[in-house]
Amino acid sequence: MAAAIRAKELGLKVLLLDDNDYLGGILPQCIHPGFGIHYFKEELTGPEFAYRLMNKLDGVEVKTSARVLEIINYSDLEKFVVFTSPQGVQKVPTKTIIYAAGARERHAFEIGIVGDRVAGIYTAGEAQTLMDIYGIMPGKEIVIVGSGDVGLIMARRFSLEGAKVKAVIELMPYPGGLARNIMILKDFNIPLYLSHKVVEVRGKGRVEKIKVVKVDENLREIPGTEFWIEADTLVISAGLIPNVKLLTEIGVVIDPSTGGPIVNDRLETSVPGIFVAGNALLINDLVDYVAEQGELAAEGAREFIENGGIPSRRWIRLVKGENVRLLAPHYLSGERDVWIYARVRRPMEDVVVEFPEIGKKIKLPVVKPAEMLRIKLKAEEISKAEDKITMRVVKHG
Amino acid sequence: MKIRVAIIGAGITGASIARVLSKYENLEVHLIDKNPDVGWGVSKANTAIIHGGYDDDPDKYPMRAKLCIRGNRLWHQWVKELEIPHVWNGALIVALKDEDFKELEVLLERGIRNGVPEMRIVDRDELFRLEPGLTREALGALWVPIVGQIGPIPAVIAIVENAVANGVKTHLETEVRGIKVENGEVKGVETNSGFIEADIIINAAGLYADEISRMAGIDYFEIHPRKGEYWIFDEGIPGPKRVLFPTPTPISKGIVVTTEISGHLMIGPNAQDLPPEEKENTATTREGLEEVWEGAKKLWPQLPPRSKVIRTFAGLRPEPTGGDFIIKAEEEVWGFINVAGIRSPGLTSAPAIAYEVAEIIQRDLGIELVEKKKWNPYRREITHFFALSYDKVNELVKKNPAYGKIVCRCNKVSEGDILEAIERMKFIGVKTPSIDSVKFRTKAATGTCQGSFCRPRIIQILAREYGVPPWEVTLKGKGSEIGIGDVKVLVRGE
Ligand SMILES: Cc1cc2nc3c(=O)[nH]c(=O)nc-3n(C[C@H](O)[C@H](O)[C@H](O)COP(=O)(O)OP(=O)(O)OC[C@H]3O[C@@H](n4cnc5c(N)ncnc54)[C@H](O)[C@@H]3O)c2cc1C
Numbered sequence: 109m110a111a112a113i114r115a116k117e118l119g120l121k122v123l124l125l126d127d128n129d130y131l132g133g134i135l136p137q138c139i140h141p142g143f144g145i146h147y148f149k150e151e152l153t154g155p156e157f158a159y160r161l162m163n164k165l166d167g168v169e170v171k172t173s174a175r176v177l178e179i180i181n182y183s184d185l186e187k188f189v190v191f192t193s194p195q196g197v198q199k200v201p202t203k204t205i206i207y208a209a210g211a212r213e214r215h216a217f218e219i220g221i222v223g224d225r226v227a228g229i230y231t232a233g234e235a236q237t238l239m240d241i242y243g244i245m246p247g248k249e250i251v252i253v254g255s256g257d258v259g260l261i262m263a264r265r266f267s268l269e270g271a272k273v274k275a276v277i278e279l280m281p282y283p284g285g286l287a288r289n290i291m292i293l294k295d296f297n298i299p300l301y302l303s304h305k306v307v308e309v310r311g312k313g314r315v316e317k318i319k320v321v322k323v324d325e326n327l328r329e330i331p332g333t334e335f336w337i338e339a340d341t342l343v344i345s346a347g348l349i350p351n352v353k354l355l356t357e358i359g360v361v362i363d364p365s366t367g368g369p370i371v372n373d374r375l376e377t378s379v380p381g382i383f384v385a386g387n388a389l390l391i392n393d394l395v396d397y398v399a400e401q402g403e404l405a406a407e408g409a410r411e412f413i414e415n416g417g418i419p420s421r422r423w424i425r426l427v428k429g430e431n432v433r434l435l436a437p438h439y440l441s442g443e444r445d446v447w448i449y450a451r452v453r454r455p456m457e458d459v460v461v462e463f464p465e466i467g468k469k470i471k472l473p474v475v476k477p478a479e480m481l482r483i484k485l486k487a488e489e490i491s492k493a494e495d496k497i498t499m500r501v502v503k504h505g
Numbered sequence: 506m507k508i509r510v511a512i513i514g515a516g517i518t519g520a521s522i523a524r525v526l527s528k529y530e531n532l533e534v535h536l537i538d539k540n541p542d543v544g545w546g547v548s549k550a551n552t553a554i555i556h557g558g559y560d561d562d563p564d565k566y567p568m569r570a571k572l573c574i575r576g577n578r579l580w581h582q583w584v585k586e587l588e589i590p591h592v593w594n595g596a597l598i599v600a601l602k603d604e605d606f607k608e609l610e611v612l613l614e615r616g617i618r619n620g621v622p623e624m625r626i627v628d629r630d631e632l633f634r635l636e637p638g639l640t641r642e643a644l645g646a647l648w649v650p651i652v653g654q655i656g657p658i659p660a661v662i663a664i665v666e667n668a669v670a671n672g673v674k675t676h677l678e679t680e681v682r683g684i685k686v687e688n689g690e691v692k693g694v695e696t697n698s699g700f701i702e703a704d705i706i707i708n709a710a711g712l713y714a715d716e717i718s719r720m721a722g723i724d725y726f727e728i729h730p731r732k733g734e735y736w737i738f739d740e741g742i743p744g745p746k747r748v749l750f751p752t753p754t755p756i757s758k759g760i761v762v763t764t765e766i767s768g769h770l771m772i773g774p775n776a777q778d779l780p781p782e783e784k785e786n787t788a789t790t791r792e793g794l795e796e797v798w799e800g801a802k803k804l805w806p807q808l809p810p811r812s813k814v815i816r817t818f819a820g821l822r823p824e825p826t827g828g829d830f831i832i833k834a835e836e837e838v839w840g841f842i843n844v845a846g847i848r849s850p851g852l853t854s855a856p857a858i859a860y861e862v863a864e865i866i867q868r869d870l871g872i873e874l875v876e877k878k879k880w881n882p883y884r885r886e887i888t889h890f891f892a893l894s895y896d897k898v899n900e901l902v903k904k905n906p907a908y909g910k911i912v913c914r915c916n917k918v919s920e921g922d923i924l925e926a927i928e929r930m931k932f933i934g935v936k937t938p939s940i941d942s943v944k945f946r947t948k949a950a951t952g953t954c955q956g957s958f959c960r961p962r963i964i965q966i967l968a969r970e971y972g973v974p975p976w977e978v979t980l981k982g983k984g985s986e987i988g989i990g991d992v993k994v995l996v997r998g999e
Contacts (some may be wrong), residue, residue: 128910134733166648175911190895192919194906197895215955217816222789223819227985231957238961244988248995270995313984340989446841 109161110147110402111206111385118410122168125191127175131165132158133210134233135395139239140261142288146396157395163501179205179447184380184417191319202223204381204409207355208402211348211387213337216309219253219346223308223370228315232258232345236265247341251318252276253306254285256478259345260292266343267296274339277320282455285479286393305329305345306342315340328338331407348391355382365389365434372439375401376418383408390436390449393480397449404447420476429464429500431456433477442491450481450499458504466492475501508532511694511703512543513681513717514538515822516548516656518847520664524756527671529863533891534673535701536665537694539680541937541982542930542944544661548852549654550735550787550820552755552761552774553657553727555566555849557649560617560758568830569878570619572603572854572861586885587663587736590766596652597627597636599804600644605752609647612753616649617911621652629665636745640806652748654766656944657852663671667884671877675703675934678982680816681710682842684720688691689719691840705870707862708872712784712823714831721841721888726831729781729844730821731837733774734793736801737765737816739953740977744770756850760800767916767948770809772801791815815955830854832861834869842866877887887946890919912966913959915952922947927970938967941981960987967976 109131112124135143136399138154145151149162174193181187190199213231227248230238232254238244246270252259255278274292275499277391283290283302293300301320307329322333324433350368351362363370363376367376369390376383385401392398423439426448435450452475460479461470466489475481481501490497508531512519523536540546546827565959614923616624626649633639635648669675669692676696683695684706684712690755693702710717714729738744745766751759757776765771775796779786794817802808807879825846842859842865851858866872890898890908900922901908908921925944927938935942940956943949943963950956950963964987968975976988989995 127914173910175914175917177917192890192895192898192911194902194909196899196902196909197897212954213776213957215815215957217814217955219814220811220814222791222817223796224788227980227987233961234957238964238988239992242961242975243992245962245990245992245994246988248989269992270998306790308788312785313980313982315984453971 109158109165110399111208111304111406113161113164114403115206115409116167118406120406120410123202124165124168124170125174125176125483126172129173129494131162131172137233137236140265143395147399150161152300152393160265161399169385173187173260175182176354179358180355181343181379181382184339187381204210206402206405206409207382207384207388208386208405209354209388211350211391213348214344214346216342219344221306221309223310223319224312226309226311226314228311228341229309230343232262233345235343237264239269244481245271248272248331249274249339250341250343250347251282251306251339252336252343252347254284255279255290255300256345256347257286257289259343260285260289262343262432263298264292267298268334273298273494274337275320276302277306278302279305279323281325282476286478309342344449345486348387350388350390352388355384363434364435365437366426366436368449369437371437372418372423373421373441374411374418375405375437375445376408376412387403390434392449393478398460400447422495424490425496427496427498429498431501433500435499440485440490440497442487442493444487446490448481448483448499450483452481452501454475456501456503459501460504462500462502463496463497464500465494466490471504482487507531508705508706509703510533510707511535511537511701512707515543515661515665515675515677515696515709516542516546516711517660517661517664517852517855518707518711518844518858519707519853520661521795522669522679522709522844522862523668523673524664524671524862525859527673528876530877532874534668535676535703536673537676537679537681537696537701538742538880539678540941542935542942542945543665543675543677543933544658545981547821547823548661548711549889550731550818551657551849552679552763553654553765553852554596554761554763555653555655555760556853557616557624557652558619558621559612559649559854561619561755561850562615563618566829568832568856569850571942572857574619574621575857576854579860580653581656583856586666587660587884589660589663591653592766592819593651593653594747595648595650595676596750597632597648598750598752599632599639599646600752600985601640601642601803604785607644607708608752609645612647618850621649621651624648626852629774636747636749636968637648638743638745638805638807639749640804645738649830654748654763656766657851662746662929662946664883666929667881669933670881670884675935677856678936681717683722683835684717686838689837689839689952691838704838707841707842707844712821712845714823718843718845720836722833723835723837723841724842726826727781728755728823728825730779730784730786731824731848732779732786732793733772733820734789734797735771735817736769736794736797736814737818738809739813739815740768741814742770743807745805751757751800760797762801762805765949765997768814772805772808775799775800778824779821787819787821789819793819794823815953816951824848830858832858832865834865840870842849844883844913861929867991879981885941887929888922888946890922891917913947913949913952913956915954916948918947918949918959919968923949923966925972927967937982938971938973938977939979939985940964940967940982942986943967
């Protein structure tokens with residue numbers, strides 16, 4: 109929606125397609141606060157955030173229950189979007205596409221859980237949809253896999269509805285969520301097991317017990333540390349993976365570390381005129397950044413349309429250095445200020461984020477994999493570099 | 506008066522028998538299963554291969570040897586009449602050591618005896634032309650081009666739909682608890698939902714065939730479960746074109762590497778014998794899955810990373826005393842026909858087993874079967890959005906807009922597909938709405954995300970069409986309800 113609004117403000121003709129029956133993606137199911145602090149300078153819930161955006165959609169043609177089946181990249185200047193809806197299959201010509209199709213959740217099979225395939229195993233997002241869109245209570249004794257924000261927020265949600273969250277199980281030696289969400293565990297007296305993993309589920313029709321085992325610093329299971337927790341529900345919150353299938357089908361190049369496309373500072377992918385924003389680009393912590401990326405992509409689309417393509421230049425590569433797990437965008441023009449989004453590999457205190465080629469240093473008290481770094485590089489800083497800029501996170505001093 | 510036939514078990518065997526018996530004017534056929542839907546026993550989880558008929562020793566296992574190849578030939582016709590998803594891609598039994606060729610010769614010899622056409626031992630050169638991705642260690646293979654693959658549950662569903670269209674009555678969620686025998690003749694079956702009269706009882710109860718047989722007083726065999734586990738990988742992972750087998754061992758055909766009919770790379774099964782009381786133990790295990798992984802790697806070295814797994818599952822083979830299929834009219838109890846121990850290659854053999862049973866009824870029970878003047882051999886496959894042209898979608902949308910609306914993103918399943926699935930569930934008597942019933946008919950929830958997007962939507966549709974509250978919709982029948990009530994149920998203290 110943010111991309112559509114900005115694109116319309118920039119005078120472009122916009123069609124917004126979504127396969128849900130409603131707009132906002134996962135926002136309408138996120139009934140907790142924590143949205144919009146940067147973007148609207150006000151703390152909102154997910155539905156409120158979505159509603160504010162909806163009210164700015166005037167002049168945008170919107171179609172819900174509309175699933176894109178195919179993107180046809182006829183040439184750099186001509187594309188078609190084929191989508192289906194209750195009105196049938198339609199093929200719409202366009203110059204540019206902003207792809208903001210979000211992410212999917214990792215499921216129980218992907219994280220190696222074995223045992224019985226029974227009712228009561230949900231991804232966190234699915235449990236949230238069941239509860240907050242459809243009003244269904246999934247179960248009453250809950251074990252949550254993953255201490256990321258989504259897992260923690262669901263721990264609170266379940267507790268508020270009277271369920272007992274028996275444990276949050278985290279593979280890493282540190283919690284995965286934002287500090288404010290880790291407080292939830294204390295508030296509701298929920299045990300957190302760090303360096304533990306769920307390996308097996310047993311039950312007849314429904315989950316009955318869940319086997320947990322401790323892992324060492326190399327994440328290898330420690331024999332003899334297994335124990336069972338009785339519960340009727342297992343909620344998997346083990347990370348998100350950008351939804352990029354439609355893009356890979358037309359040859360968009362994917363960065364294995366973000367799971368999203370390789371992009372320039374206009375958020376343009378390796379296929380000319382295809383821009384990407386939000387969790388389809390990389391997994392964000394905050395909706396505010398997602399919306400910001402949408403606007404950026406819209407500006408890219410305008411530049412593309414005005415110039416018959418994004419002008420060629422010698423792009424400066426942004427490269428991962430020490431303790432940087434992922435970053436985007438990957439190519440910088442030096443013509444404009446750029447927000448860099450990045451995540452570290454491991455937590456560290458008292459650090460400097462360095463860009464040695466341009467002599468930029470930023471001191472930070474702490475970095476965590478769970479908290480995305482968002483750093484602005486100024487145009488004049490970027491243009492100091494010859495062909496690449498390395499980003500690294502090192503100990504201060 | 507019509508002769509009443511009760512078939513216990515709506516797996517591939519019982520369903521096939523029901524279809525064949527539905528051809529006869531003078532039979533009234535009842536198909537009984539304890540599960541909420543058909544095909545949820547052994548037939549649900551297997552390798553889905555229509556075998557070539559070369560590996561069953563006709564001296565030791567005459568029934569298996571005879572029925573496997575006959576079944577293979579019949580499937581060629583059945584998949585067309587019933588529009589069952591299938592592929593005839595052939596199999597390679599691969600030799601990795603010089604000694605393996607000896608075993609391949611044995612298989613070839615057996616294949617010749619069993620009447621299997623088109624088999625040949627191929628050298629390394631031809632082997633890699635057939636299957637370039639195979640391990641470089643491969644020395645040669647037995648090439649069996651008549652092997653195929655089908656969707657096993659879709660097959661059971663198709664067969665039952667056709668049988669019902671031809672007059673068969675189904676009794677689902679109906680558990681047989683006793684068999685009434687009077688003066689050495691069967692009278693009917695006692696079930697959790699009443700007595701069903703029958704003049705002929707056919708025991709096709711899969712893993713439980715020994716227990717059913719005992720209910721009729723016949724106890725010369727036992728069935729024990731032999732577990733096999735599998736991995737299925739995400740789409741887009743390159744797999745083989747043919748079915749790849751290792752050279753078999755005395756207990757197992759070995760761990761297969763194949764691209765299953767919906768295009769996913771699949772590996773499995775291993776073989777682990779369980780005690781007779783573990784007939785419900787279909788849990789996957791770390792050890793079993795590891796064994797499969799290691800075994801598959803020997804044939805197919807470029808297995809994807811574990812993060813590309815979309816599903817693991819296990820099935821139980823019903824292994825009978827003696828090892829051969831037990832298909833016969835029992836002399837002590839007139840009218841009682843055992844179709845027991847239908848282990849692998851039971852899926853392949855099922856159509857042949859069905860004709861065998863019809864023959865037994867005529868030959869051993871002395872009942873002359875009268876063919877119906879009008880019997881409908883055809884059944885139309887359910888609409889699959891993903892298989893339609895865009896023009897065809899638009900045609901359907903004119904009649905029902907639901908065909909244009911996607912519910913399962915990964916596999917492109919429309920709401921129209923799902924409504925049709927529900928209609929067909931009701932047609933064959935499925936009483937309890939379940940996500941699995943929809944999944945097996947439409948392929949919703951079997952893709953990359955394994956249903957985390959579409960399950961909540963499917964629940965809504967099922968709740969609406971079956972007129973139940975959404976939390977009472979089940980994953981796979983009673984006891985697997987997807988919720989415990991509305992979202993405030995606990996807060997209210999119920
Ligand atoms: C791991 C594995 C791999 C295999 N691979 C292949 C293969 O590649 N090719 C091949 O040809 N074969 C294969 N098979 C074998 C094949 O799957 C079986 O032979 C076949 O599915 C057996 O079908 P069935 O109808 O006899 O049994 P089932 O499908 O088990 O049907 C029996 C039915 O009886 C019902 N029932 C039981 N007790 C009662 C009761 N008391 N009251 C009412 N109903 C009852 C059950 O609910 C069940 O639905 C494999 C099997 C396994 C386990």
